[in-house]
Amino acid sequence: LTAYVAGTGEGGPSSSRLFVVRKDQDIYIQTLRKLFNESHGIFIGLQRSEEELAGKSRKAQLVQVSKNYRSVIRACMEDMHQAAILTRDPALHSQYSTQVSILSAMELIWNLCEILFVEAAAAGPLLLRLLDWVRLHVCDVDNMVHEVLSSENPSKHELFWNVVDVFVLQGRMDEARHLLSKEASANPTSVNMYKTLDDLMKKMPVPSLGNTQTLTEMELKWQHWHEECQRYLQDGTFASSSHMESICKILLGDEDAILEKKDLMTTWYHFLVTRLLYSHPTVKPMELRFYAQACMDLFLGGESSPEPLDTILMAAFEFEMHQVIKECSIALSNWWFVAHLTDLLDHCKLLQSHNLYFGSNMREFLLLEYASGLFSHHSLWQLGVDYFDHCPEYGRVYLELHIERIPLNTEQKALKVLRICEQRQMHEQVRSICKIMAMKALRNNRLGSALSWSIRAKDAAFATLISDRFLKDYCESGCFSDLDLIDNLGPSMLLSDRLTFLGKYREFHRLYGEKRFSEAAKLLLMLMTAHIAPCSFWMTLLTDALPLLEQKEVIFSAEQTYELMRCLEDLTAGKSDKQKFQDDDVETMKVEMLRLALARNLARVIVKEGTLEGS
Amino acid sequence: VWDKSENGDWHCTASWKTHSGSVWRVTWAHPEFGQVLASCSFDRTAAVWEEIVGESNDKLRGQSHWVKRTTLVDSRTSVTDVKFAPKHMGLMLATCSADGVVRIYEAPDVMNLSQWSLQHEISCKLSCSCISWNPSSSRAHSPMIAVGSDDNSPNILAKVQIYEYNENTRKYAKAEALMTVTDAVHDIAFAPNLGRSFHILAVATKDVRIFTLKPLRKELTSSGGLTKFEIHIVAQFDNHNSQVWRVSWNITGTVLASSGDDGCVRLWKANYMDNWKCTGILKGNGSPVNGSSQQGIFNASLGSANTSLQNSLNGSSASRYFFPPLDSPRAGSRWSSHAQLLPPPPLIEHSCDADTANIQYPHPRRRCVSRPLNLLPENEGV
Numbered sequence: 001l002t003a004y005v006a007g008t009g010e011g012g013p014s015s016s017r018l019f020v021v022r023k024d025q026d027i028y029i030q031t032l033r034k035l036f037n038e039s040h041g042i043f044i045g046l047q048r049s050e051e052e053l054a055g056k057s058r059k060a061q062l063v064q065v066s067k068n069y070r071s072v073i074r075a076c077m078e079d080m081h082q083a084a085i086l087t088r089d090p091a092l093h094s095q096y097s098t099q100v101s102i103l104s105a106m107e108l109i110w111n112l113c114e115i116l117f118v119e120a121a122a123a124g125p126l127l128l129r130l131l132d133w134v135r136l137h138v139c140d141v142d143n144m145v146h147e148v149l150s151s152e153n154p155s156k157h158e159l160f161w162n163v164v165d166v167f168v169l170q171g172r173m174d175e176a177r178h179l180l181s182k183e184a185s186a187n188p189t190s191v192n193m194y195k196t197l198d199d200l201m202k203k204m205p206v207p208s209l210g211n212t213q214t215l216t217e218m219e220l221k222w223q224h225w226h227e228e229c230q231r232y233l234q235d236g237t238f239a240s241s242s243h244m245e246s247i248c249k250i251l252l253g254d255e256d257a258i259l260e261k262k263d264l265m266t267t268w269y270h271f272l273v274t275r276l277l278y279s280h281p282t283v284k285p286m287e288l289r290f291y292a293q294a295c296m297d298l299f300l301g302g303e304s305s306p307e308p309l310d311t312i313l314m315a316a317f318e319f320e321m322h323q324v325i326k327e328c329s330i331a332l333s334n335w336w337f338v339a340h341l342t343d344l345l346d347h348c349k350l351l352q353s354h355n356l357y358f359g360s361n362m363r364e365f366l367l368l369e370y371a372s373g374l375f376s377h378h379s380l381w382q383l384g385v386d387y388f389d390h391c392p393e394y395g396r397v398y399l400e401l402h403i404e405r406i407p408l409n410t411e412q413k414a415l416k417v418l419r420i421c422e423q424r425q426m427h428e429q430v431r432s433i434c435k436i437m438a439m440k441a442l443r444n445n446r447l448g449s450a451l452s453w454s455i456r457a458k459d460a461a462f463a464t465l466i467s468d469r470f471l472k473d474y475c476e477s478g479c480f481s482d483l484d485l486i487d488n489l490g491p492s493m494l495l496s497d498r499l500t501f502l503g504k505y506r507e508f509h510r511l512y513g514e515k516r517f518s519e520a521a522k523l524l525l526m527l528m529t530a531h532i533a534p535c536s537f538w539m540t541l542l543t544d545a546l547p548l549l550e551q552k553e554v555i556f557s558a559e560q561t562y563e564l565m566r567c568l569e570d571l572t573a574g575k576s577d578k579q580k581f582q583d584d585d586v587e588t589m590k591v592e593m594l595r596l597a598l599a600r601n602l603a604r605v606i607v608k609e610g611t612l613e614g615s
Numbered sequence: 616v617w618d619k620s621e622n623g624d625w626h627c628t629a630s631w632k633t634h635s636g637s638v639w640r641v642t643w644a645h646p647e648f649g650q651v652l653a654s655c656s657f658d659r660t661a662a663v664w665e666e667i668v669g670e671s672n673d674k675l676r677g678q679s680h681w682v683k684r685t686t687l688v689d690s691r692t693s694v695t696d697v698k699f700a701p702k703h704m705g706l707m708l709a710t711c712s713a714d715g716v717v718r719i720y721e722a723p724d725v726m727n728l729s730q731w732s733l734q735h736e737i738s739c740k741l742s743c744s745c746i747s748w749n750p751s752s753s754r755a756h757s758p759m760i761a762v763g764s765d766d767n768s769p770n771i772l773a774k775v776q777i778y779e780y781n782e783n784t785r786k787y788a789k790a791e792a793l794m795t796v797t798d799a800v801h802d803i804a805f806a807p808n809l810g811r812s813f814h815i816l817a818v819a820t821k822d823v824r825i826f827t828l829k830p831l832r833k834e835l836t837s838s839g840g841l842t843k844f845e846i847h848i849v850a851q852f853d854n855h856n857s858q859v860w861r862v863s864w865n866i867t868g869t870v871l872a873s874s875g876d877d878g879c880v881r882l883w884k885a886n887y888m889d890n891w892k893c894t895g896i897l898k899g900n901g902s903p904v905n906g907s908s909q910q911g912i913f914n915a916s917l918g919s920a921n922t923s924l925q926n927s928l929n930g931s932s933a934s935r936y937f938f939p940p941l942d943s944p945r946a947g948s949r950w951s952s953h954a955q956l957l958p959p960p961p962l963i964e965h966s967c968d969a970d971t972a973n974i975q976y977p978h979p980r981r982r983c984v985s986r987p988l989n990l991l992p993e994n995e996g997v
Contacts, residue, residue, distance in 0.1 A: 018617070019901030020625070365887045372867060397810045401866050409621075432702070436646045443649055443668050465726060 031083065031099060032336070033380065035076040039340055040383040042068045046347060047390045059119070062348055066114040069340060070107055077103040105309055106337050108137045109328065112316050113341060116285065118348055123284040124207035124215055130273045131171045138270050141166050155183040161243045166264050168247055169274045173201045196237055197244055200229055200251060207281055215282050222281060226252065253279030259298065268299035269313055285319070292317035321345060325362070339370035339387075364391045368398055375402045385420055400429055408437060411449075418456070431457045438462055447473070448482030451499075455489075460496040467498040471505075475540060480506060501532045508544070521548050521555045528567045538571050542594055549597040554605045561602045568594055616652075616666075616679070628679045629666075634658045639695055645702040648725055652681070653708055655694035661687040661710045665728050684728035689718055689736075696745045703752040707734075709760055711743035717762055717778070719787070737778055737787050742766040744800060747816070751808035756830070757782065757842070759790070761816055763800030774800045775818055777828070779842055791828065791844050796820055802861045806868030815849075817862040822853040823873045823883065825891060850891035854881060870894070879904065 046065050053061060077100050084096035115121050115129040141163075148154050148163045157163075160183070167176035177198050184194035205221040213221075229251050232238070238245040249257035258265075258274055265271050272295035276283050283291065292314055296306065306314070308331040315323035325345075328338045345351055346363040367387050374384035384402070388395040403421065408414040414437050421429040434457030441450035447469055454462040474480055486506045493503040504527055511520035524545055527533040533541055545564060548555050556564065572591060616629040636657030644651035650666035664681045687694075692713040700707035706722040708731075719735040722728060741764035749759035758780040766774070773792035781788050802819035813829035829845040855875030863872045871883040871891075882895040896904040 017900075018625075021897060021901040362887060372869075394809060398867055401807060401809075405866055432647055439647060439649045443666075445668070 031080060031096070032076065032334075034079060035072060036336065036374065036380055036383060038072045038075070039069060039336070040386065042072065043340060043343065043390075044386055046344065049347075059348075062344065063114065063119050065347075066110070066118045066344060069344070070110055070114070073103055073107045073110065077107070102332070104137070106332070108133075109309075109312055109316070109324075110337075110341060111136070112313060113324065113345075116288075116316055116319065117321060117345055117350055121285070123282050124218065125209055126285060127207055127273075127276055127281050127283060128209060131277065134270050134273045135170050135172070138170070138266060140266050141264060149179075154179065155186045162264060164243070165247070165250075165261050168201075168250055169258070169261055169265055169270070171206075171274075171277050173204060177201050190241065193238060193241060193244060196232060197247065200225075200232065200248070203228075204251070205281075219282050250274075251278060255298070262299065265299075268296040268310070271295050271299045272317075289318040321350060322362075325366075329366075335366060335370035335373060339366040342366050361393075364393055364395075367391050368394055372398065372402065375406070378407075381406060382416075382420075389424075396424075399424070400426060403429055404432060408433065411437075431459065433457075435459060435462070438466075442466065442469075448485045451482070452485060455492045455495055455499075458495060460499075464496040464498040467496065467502040470502055471498075471537065480509075497532065498534065501527065501534065501537070504532060505541075512548075517548055517551060517553075517555045521545075521560065524548070525556075525560050525563055529563060535571075535574070538567060539590070542568055542571070543590060546594065546597055549601045554601065554608050556601055556605065558602065558605045558609055561598055561605055565595075565598050565602075568598065616681070618679070629681055631681060633662060633664070633683075634660065636693070639693070640697055642698055644699045644706065644708075647702055648706050648728075651684075651728065653697045653699065655697040655710055657693040659688070659690050659692060659694060659712075661690070661694045661697045661708075663687075663708075663728055663731070685731050687718070687720060687731065687733075689733060690714070690716065695743055698746050698748055700748050700758070701750045701752060704758060709746050709748065711739075711746045711762060713742050715739045715741050715743055715764075715766075717743060717746060717760065717787075719760075735787050737762075739764065739776055741768075741772055741774070741776075745803045747803045747805045749805045749808070749814055751805075751814065753808065753810070755812070756808075756814075758787075759805075759814075760787070761803050761805060763803040763818065763820075765799035765801060767799060772797075774798065774820070775803060775816075777844070790842055791846065793818075793826065793846060795848065796824065799858075801858065804862050804864055804871075806864045806871075807866065809868060815868060817864065817871050817873075819859040819862040819873060821858060822851055823855070823859050823862065823871070823881070824848060824852075825850040825871065825883075849885075849889070850883065852881070852883065852891075852893065854893060855879065 042065060049061060049065075080096050080100045080103065084093050084100065087093050087096065111133050115126070115133060119129070121129045144159055145163050145166060148157045148159050151157045154160055154163075160179070164176055164179050167173070167179065180194055180198060184191055184198075187194075203225055205218055205225055207215075207218055229248060233245070233248050233252065238248050246257055246260070250261075253275060255275065258271065258278070262271070265274065269292075272292055275295060276291060280287075280291070296310065296314060300306065308327065312324055312327045312331065315327055325338050325342055328341070329335075332338065342351070342363050343366075351363065368391055371384040371387035371391075374387070375381040381402070385399060388399040388402075391398070403417060403426070406413070406417055408417065414433060418430060418433055421433065434453045438450045438453035438457065438459070441447075441453060447466055451463065451466045451470070454466060470480065470482075470486070480486060483506070486503060487510070489499070489503045493500050504523060508520050508523045508527070511517075511523060524541060528538055528541055542564070545556075568591070616627070617625045618628045619625050633654050634656035636659075638654050638656045641652060641654045644653065652664040653661060654664065655661040663684045665684050667680045667682050687710060690710065690712040694710050694712050697708060697710045700709065700719075706725045706728075707719065709717060709719045711717045715738060717735075717737040717739060718733055719737075720731040721734050722731045724730060739762055743762050744765040745763040747761045747763075749756065749761070751759075760778045762776045762778065764772075764774045764776075766772070773794045773796060775793040775796045776789055777791040777793075778787045779790040780786075796818055798821040800818055800820045804817045806815035806817065808814065813827050816826045816828060818824045818826065825848070827847045827849055829847075831843045831845055852873075855873065855877045857876035859873050859875040861872075861874045864870070865872075869884060872880055873883065874880045878899045880897040880899075881893055882897075883891050884894045885891045898904060
């Protein structure tokens with residue numbers, strides 16, 4: 001969207017200026033080009049994908065699409081990150097960093113939507129997915145983890161227990177156990193304590209992805225395990241180590257114990273998943289909302305209010321898809337995210353089942369907005385075309401309106417645009433674009449270009465006009481421009497009579513040049529007798545006939561000569577007395593010469609035709 | 616006239632005296648007709664200009680020449696607006712004058728811009744200030760012109776009239792008058808037609824108004840086939856708090872820009888539910904109006920109309936969505952519980968002020984990504 005604002009500049013009322021205001025910074029577009037380009041490919045693939053696939057295979061397909069989108073977001077993040085590192089300009093650096101952060105948020109949201117909506121993970125796998133999600137997106141602690149692990153003596157590191165806690169909070173049992181074992185070897189006296197804890201952590205039942213156990217089985221096992229942990233805690237097994245006791249409490253899902261590690265979790269949704277892991281691992285999708293709200297309230301603790309990202313995630317946990325889309329639309333500065341996500345959800349048939357009657361129209365609304373935005377870019381508009389193609393209600397008319405406004409700076413661009421219009425039978429746009437280009441060429445006196453555009457537009461009237469110009473130029477200068485074009489007109493010659501004449505007239509000249517005189521003669525005559533030539537041009541044609549009449553060899557037959565004479569008489573007779581009076585000497589002389597030449601030719605040809613062959 | 620060069624810079628390529636009085640309006644013809652402009656003036660004339668491709672010297676100096684092709688001298692008072700008709704109607708233009716006459720001219724030979732014939736003279740009985748052609752090329756729609764008036768005579772006549780071409784009488788006749796517009800109208804604009812059966816018209820008067828005109832069955836009156844319209848006002852905004860002087864539509868007729876005596880340009884857009892809202896405010900120098908400083912990559916051109924911290928406390932429980940308070944009691948700006956999808960405030964800042972550490976894909980901290988776009992406490996005169 002570009003707005004041209006006429007306003008008053010700083011110089012006061014006398015210095016008015018014109019301001020060009022654009023909606024999106026170019027740099028924004030620049031850095032996200034890859035995102036736009038690659039997601040375009042995924043979008044098209046999705047539109048064309050097999051709808052006949054049902055059930056599991058369709059779902060797997062859609063999940064894959066979702067993952068593809070996410071990997072594109074991540075790739076873009078990496079690029080942005082690189083750019084941030086490489087730049088020396090602090091302003092740019094901050095811009096890039098911000099951008100990375102936004103992309104990260106987008107991926108976070110998308111990932112959650114994938115788990116809850118696209119994959120629609122059921123109780124059991126749901127938790128595992130959520131754990132993956134948290135692990136992937138909470139990386140604030142990565143530095144710390146790395147620092148501890150790479151130190152010479154991890155168990156002596158001051159942040160050692162923090163890292164163990166992090167692993168436990170994220171359900172990364174093996175890693176936690178591994179670290180603990182180092183501590184165990186350093187503290188032989190507490191070996192038993194470590195063994196117990198290690199054992200508990202090893203035995204913790206987790207939902208399985210496959211069908212190896214039912215939920216009920218898992219719940220049962222978990223209940224037993226939970227009780228075992230309880231026993232050990234109450235027995236005071238871990239009394240001598242506050243760290244290990246706290247870990248045991250976490251294993252038991254003790255809210256306060258988990259909340260104590262707020263700083264290690266950093267977000268309420270991490271807190272949510274940890275809590276679920278240790279108190280309700282078989283949580284059902286529909287139960288999430290209650291836990292989510294409670295966790296957010298607890299975590300924020302009234303100190304701060306939820307921010308847009310929180311609202312969006314909460315809406316997702318509440319399975320309020322429309323709310324998610326709405327909030328994202330408000331929070332994000334570009335339609336890209338909501339357009340693609342909504343489209344995907346629509347393909348999952350999730351929007352239609354919603355009880356809002358305009359479910360499917362929202363997809364189109366967002367896609368139209370996104371694609372319209374692309375059209376303001378000098379090359380990304382081509383992506384927009386495909387998006388419009390997949391908007392059944394308004395896509396076409398949006399495309400028609402936008403494509404007419406693409407600046408046709410170069411022929412290549414015009415041809416590109418034309419191809420797109422022709423492919424879609426957008427006849428009016430084809431005609432219009434060709435007309436615009438033809439006019440431009442004509443104004444710049446590039447007759448050949450103008451002619452070829454009119455032919456492409458099938459604009460007979462304009463072709464006639466340009467042909468006239470060609471002919472006029474020929475009369476004035478004695479030669480043709482753009483011979484190549486005229487020589488190769490082919491069937492398009494038939495677009496207009498004048499154009500046909502132009503083509504044939506040029507052919508006449510060619511034949512003459514190749515010394516194929518009798519063919520040339522026949523053509524010349526035909527041009528007049530078949531009334532292909534406009535009357536205004538007959539004089540020129542007859543004058544062209546002169547050299548043929550003057551040849552040593554007789555070219556025109558008697559009949560042809562009579563025809564020529566008739567044409568000449570028609571021409572002169574047609575002139576009124578007034579015109580004859582106005583004719584200058586050159587004109588009169590021409591006519592005289594023609595009459596003489598024709599007469600002479602007639603004489604010669606009568607003799608020739610009267611002579612018997614071979615005698 | 617300014618031209619945009621290869622590298623995107625604008626250069627003034629021509630500047631010349633056109634009239635002997637103030638030039639009120641200037642308008643482009645469709646590029647199908649070449650590079651053609653029309654201007655109208657206080658000097659009671661309208662003129663048509665064509666760009667002549669000049670000598671190569673001129674091109675090097677970046678200058679172009681415009682020649683006057685015709686002067687339309689029929690008006691006896693200041694000509695207040697000139698507009699070319701939609702291209703499907705051929706090379707045609709309409710002028711309107713302070714004495715209330717709308718004239719429609721046609722150039723029968725599009726290659727000869729010096730020959731224009733006066734085809735219609737419409738007497739509007741009110742001093743005219745602006746006209747707009749209906750761009751619809753649908754065969755279901757007859758050619759149509761909206762005429763706005765800034766007449767301040769005491770009779771409360773409707774200041775917007777709609778004239779439609781009648782195929783039978785081959786004349787333009789008044790089809791409608793918008794009775795609710797009783798203040799001086801400064802500008803008027805039909806929106807591009809997206810294949811809709813109805814028309815959308817924006818009016819710049821003491822406020823911004825958007826009307827829909829839905830054609831009803833053509834009544835078979837004695838003059839034959841004059842369309843009757845069902846008129847609705849779908850938006851009315853007084854945010855400029857002053858006279859609104861110009862309104863202009865974008866390509867798809869989805870965004871309306873308005874300018875007013877408050878020195879601002881405002882952008883209006885219909886959301887997904889067809890409710891019109893403000894999506895941006897620009898000052899006269901093009902800079903955005905917003906509450907906090909703009910940071911980050913999404914710098915500026917448009918501020919956001921919606922999310923401010925105070926607003927997040929309003930709103931029904933079902934909807935976190937809200938309006939800038941001013942817009943409330945109008946038809947076009949209802950609250951509704953779902954999917955009030957305003958187009959995203961285009962350039963949202965996500966200021967990561969707290970996060971200095973971790974560049975490694977800083978995960979979206981609560982504080983970071985979310986700085987609520989408190990860009991626009993819309994406090995225009997509220």
